[in-house]
Structures are given as C-alpha cells and as structure tokens.
Amino acid sequence: MAVDMKVDKKKRSRIPFIGEGCWQGVEKKVYKSDSSDFKNIHRKVLLGKETPSTPIELRYFEIDPGGYSSLEKHEHTHTVIICRGEGKAIVGEEVLDAKSGDVFFVAPHESHQFIQQGEEPLGFYCIVNKDRDRPRLLSEEEKERLKNHVNFID
Amino acid sequence: MAVDMKVDKKKRSRIPFIGEGCWQGVEKKVYKSDSSDFKNIHRKVLLGKETPSTPIELRYFEIDPGGYSSLEKHEHTHTVIICRGEGKAIVGEEVLDAKSGDVFFVAPHESHQFIQQGEEPLGFYCIVNKDRDRPRLLSEEEKERLKNHVNFID
Numbered sequence: 001m002a003v004d005m006k007v008d009k010k011k012r013s014r015i016p017f018i019g020e021g022c023w024q025g026v027e028k029k030v031y032k033s034d035s036s037d038f039k040n041i042h043r044k045v046l047l048g049k050e051t052p053s054t055p056i057e058l059r060y061f062e063i064d065p066g067g068y069s070s071l072e073k074h075e076h077t078h079t080v081i082i083c084r085g086e087g088k089a090i091v092g093e094e095v096l097d098a099k100s101g102d103v104f105f106v107a108p109h110e111s112h113q114f115i116q117q118g119e120e121p122l123g124f125y126c127i128v129n130k131d132r133d134r135p136r137l138l139s140e141e142e143k144e145r146l147k148n149h150v151n152f153i154d
Numbered sequence: 155m156a157v158d159m160k161v162d163k164k165k166r167s168r169i170p171f172i173g174e175g176c177w178q179g180v181e182k183k184v185y186k187s188d189s190s191d192f193k194n195i196h197r198k199v200l201l202g203k204e205t206p207s208t209p210i211e212l213r214y215f216e217i218d219p220g221g222y223s224s225l226e227k228h229e230h231t232h233t234v235i236i237c238r239g240e241g242k243a244i245v246g247e248e249v250l251d252a253k254s255g256d257v258f259f260v261a262p263h264e265s266h267q268f269i270q271q272g273e274e275p276l277g278f279y280c281i282v283n284k285d286r287d288r289p290r291l292l293s294e295e296e297k298e299r300l301k302n303h304v305n306f307i308d
Contacts, residue, residue: 013245017255046257053261091167101171103200107207
C-alpha cells in the first residue's frame with residue numbers, strides 16, 4: 001500500500017457530527033454536475049482526496065422529500081449505510097425497502113437508485129474506492145427492461 | 155479491478171437492520187482470538203469475505219459498559235462511524251470524544267483504541283480494506299510514551 005505520510009499531516013482524526021445530516025467543517029456539495037436525472041439530493045465528502053492515505057472515500061448523501069439519486073451503473077462497488085429517514089433502493093432488478101440502519105451492497109455493473117419516501121430526508125453513507133470508474137446512466141433499452149420489474153423510474 | 159461475478163451471485167443486496175445493534179442474518183462474533191487486551195466487545199461482519207467483489211470489509215463493533223477495544227496499530231487505515239452511544243477514542247496521541255454520528259479516521263501506523271462510556275453500548279462501523287496487514291499491540295515503551303499524553307490506558 002503506497003501511502004504519503006507527509007501530506008497526511010493535515011488529516012482530521014475526528015469529524016464531529018453536529019446533527020441533522022451535518023458535520024463540523026464539512027460543506028454541502030452539488031450531487032453531480034454532468035447529468036440531471038436526479039432530484040432534491042446533495043452530497044458531503046467526509047473522507048476523500050484531501051487524505052492521501054485513505055484507499056476509500058466516505059460520502060454522505062441526503063435526499064429531501066420527493067427526491068431520488070441517478071439510476072446508474074458502474075464497475076466499482078457501493079457500500080451504503082442508511083442513517084436517516086426511509087425510502088426505496090433499486091439494486092439490480094429488485095426494489096428494496098430502505099430505512100435507517102439498513103446496509104446495502106451494490107455489486108459491479110448493477111443498476112441502482114435511491115428514492116426518498118416519507119417526511120424526513122433520506123440520509124446515507126456511501127463508501128467507494130478512491131480509484132474508481134465513472135458511473136454511466138442506463139440506456140433507454142436498459143430502462144425499458146427494468147420497467148418490467150420496477151415501477152419507480154420515469 | 156478483478157471481480158468474480160459468478161461467485162457473487164449469493165450476495166445480499168440488503169442487510170436489514172432489526173434494532174439494538176443487530177442485523178437480520180448477521181451473527182455476533184468474538185472480537186479477537188489472538189490477544190486479550192480488550193474488554194466487553196464483540197463484532198459483526200456486515201460485508202466481507204463472503205462477497206468476492208467487495209474491496210472493503212464493513213464490520214460493526216459494539217462495546218458494552220466498562221469495555222474497550224485493543225490499543226493497537228497497523229499499516230491499513232480505519233474509517234470509523236459511531237452510530238450508538240458515546241465514549242472516547244485514542245487516535246495517535248489524542249484522546250477524542252466519540253458520540254453517535256462522529257466519523258474517525260485512523261491513518262497508517264497510528265495507535266488507536268475505542269473506550270465505551272455512559273449507560274448505552276458504544277456501537278460503531280469500521281471500514282477496512284479486505285487486503286490488509288495484521289494489527290500489532292503497542293510495546294511497553296510505546297505505551298509509556300503514550301501515557302504522557304493519555305490517561306486511559308492501564
């Protein structure tokens with residue numbers, strides 16, 4: 001494992017939680033800038049590029065009422081821990097209930113999407129490798145095939 | 155990224171949380187079998203060896219009242235998310251408050267230990283690379299040095 005200890009000196013050992021999906025010194029970011037098939041969602045990077053020695057990135061996503069993440073796929077895996085609210089998760093061709101405490105695993109090349117439900121925002125941690133491929137949206141053909149199983153996508 | 159899709163067919167897309175630090179189909183394991191410098195702690199593996207395509211392992215640790223994890227160090231990094239209770243975390247030469255929602259990062263070769271406080275168990279997720287080195291306990295000399303800063307270790 002190649003690590004750069006010198007550059008890591010600025011790393012934060014603790015990122016204090018301050019409630020309601022917020023951490024001290026962690027700013028809200030746009031969800032994505034290169035597509036628009038999502039709604040009412042933002043992200044926060046809790047651990048990532050600024051910490052050279054981490055092999056992973058830890059992101060927090062929050063979806064406000066009526067919102068959803070992109071329906072997408074990629075080679076890299078997602079490990080997701082729901083920590084706030086409830087909703088649905090599409091993983092592969094399954095639609096699964098998602099509520100606080102549930103853990104999801106998205107394997108390579110599985111289609112996936114997270115959809116908020118209820119009154120509270122749906123908040124979740126998502127762990128990815130720092131070194132990873134770019135996501136791609138589903139083709140119209142792939143969406144059509146998924147529609148036979150799933151009725152959440154437009 | 156080398157993945158074995160065939161073997162992954164048994165993977166669980168969702169691991170449902172059933173409350174009080176428990177997930178459906180996930181059994182409690184002993185914390186460690188090769189050392190004894192810990193107390194009142196157990197672990198659960200939420201994602202790991204049984205899922206060939208994951209590059210990480212997601213473990214859940216829970217420390218009951220009066221307990222603590224090993225004081226140890228290793229090259230691989232820890233990303234820790236506290237999700238239950240409160241206590242202290244020793245990371246490097248700092249003693250930090252730990253409460254639900256806080257995120258901790260343990261860099262390569264940093265000494266670390268988690269200590270439960272209060273009435274509720276201290277529960278936390280810990281993310282590590284699947285491919286990693288073995289932890290080692292601190293030497294007496296290292297413990298002595300740490301005692302100048304930290305008064306939690308015996």
